[in-house]
Structures are given as structure tokens and as C-alpha cells.
Amino acid sequence: MSHVEKEVLEKLYRGELPLDEQLEVLEHISSCEYCAAAFAEVAEEMTLVKAPANLKNSIMHQAGALPVQLQTRKYALSKNMQLMLYSMKIGAAVLCSIIMLFTMDANMLHIPETALPGTTWLSDTADKVTQSIHTFTDQFIHGEVIKND
Ligand SMILES: [Zn+2]
Numbered sequence: 001m002s003h004v005e006k007e008v009l010e011k012l013y014r015g016e017l018p019l020d021e022q023l024e025v026l027e028h029i030s031s032c033e034y035c036a037a038a039f040a041e042v043a044e045e046m047t048l049v050k051a052p053a054n055l056k057n058s059i060m061h062q063a064g065a066l067p068v069q070l071q072t073r074k075y076a077l078s079k080n081m082q083l084m085l086y087s088m089k090i091g092a093a094v095l096c097s098i099i100m101l102f103t104m105d106a107n108m109l110h111i112p113e114t115a116l117p118g119t120t121w122l123s124d125t126a127d128k129v130t131q132s133i134h135t136f137t138d139q140f141i142h143g144e145v146i147k148n149d
Pocket of ligand 1: 002028034036
């Protein structure tokens with residue numbers, strides 16, 4: 001008898017060989033190192049074929065869960081960053097306005113009467129607005145606005 005073919009060894013491993021053939025092959029394997037090694041290889045291969053089925057499932061399961069989670073967190077983080085940057089921009093704008101209010105010279109709103117005849121009322125109104133802003137900011141500095149509320 002020549003060496004046992006791989007197909008036969010696989011059938012033997014799966015128990016698909018008729019009993020007489022099974023005995024014949026086993027007898028050969030027991031006396032042939034080459035076929036014994038081949039049978040061991042087949043047995044190893046067929047065990048490994050079963051493993052990836054579970055392995056693949058678990059890998060797919062984890063692969064599906066982890067990166068998606070990371071991706072979602074990254075997205076949420078960037079949203080938070082955007083919100084923070086937006087808030088900082090608003091804060092900077094408010095700060096600029098306040099600084100402008102404090103540093104604004106009342107005289108800046110004066111419109112020379114010679115340049116714009118008959119607009120004294122505008123200049124007066126601007127004066128009044130500037131004055132009330134100054135009063136308000138002064139009160140704000142000394143906490144009077146908060147106290148009176
Ligand atoms: Zn052999």
C-alpha cells in the first residue's frame with residue numbers, strides 16, 4: 001500500500017471511512033512515520049479550521065464595538081471643542097466690548113458743530129448716552145447695580 005492520501009486522512013479524522021478501510025489506514029499510519037505525520041498535520045489543520053469560526057466572530061464583535069465607540073467619543077469631543085471655541089469667541093467679543101466701554105473717551109462722540117451745523121441735539125444726545133454708559137459702568141465697578149437689584 002502506498003502512502004495514504006490527504007483526502008483519506010481527512011475522512012479518517014472525521015470518521016467518514018468505512019470500518020474496514022479505517023482499520024487498513026490506521027494500520028498503515030501506525031507503521032509509517034510519513035503518514036503518521038501527515039495525519040497529525042491533517043488533525044491540526046482540521047482543529048484550526050474550527051477555531052477561526054469562533055475567533056472570527058469574537059474579533060468581528062470587538063472590532064465592531066471598539067472603533068465605533070472611539071469614533072463616537074472623538075466626534076463628541078470635537079463637538080465639545082467646537083462649543084468651547086465658540087464660547088471663547090463670544091467671551092472675547094464681550095470682553096472687547098467692555099474694554100471699549102471703559103476706555104472710550106466721551107469726547108470721541110462729540111461731533112464738531114462747525115462741521116455739522118444744526119446737529120447740536122445729536123451731539124447732546126451722544127453726550128447723554130456716553131454719560132449714562134459711564135454712570136452705569138461706574139456703578140457696575142462699585143457693585144452698585146448688583147446691590148440695588
Ligand atoms: Zn505511509
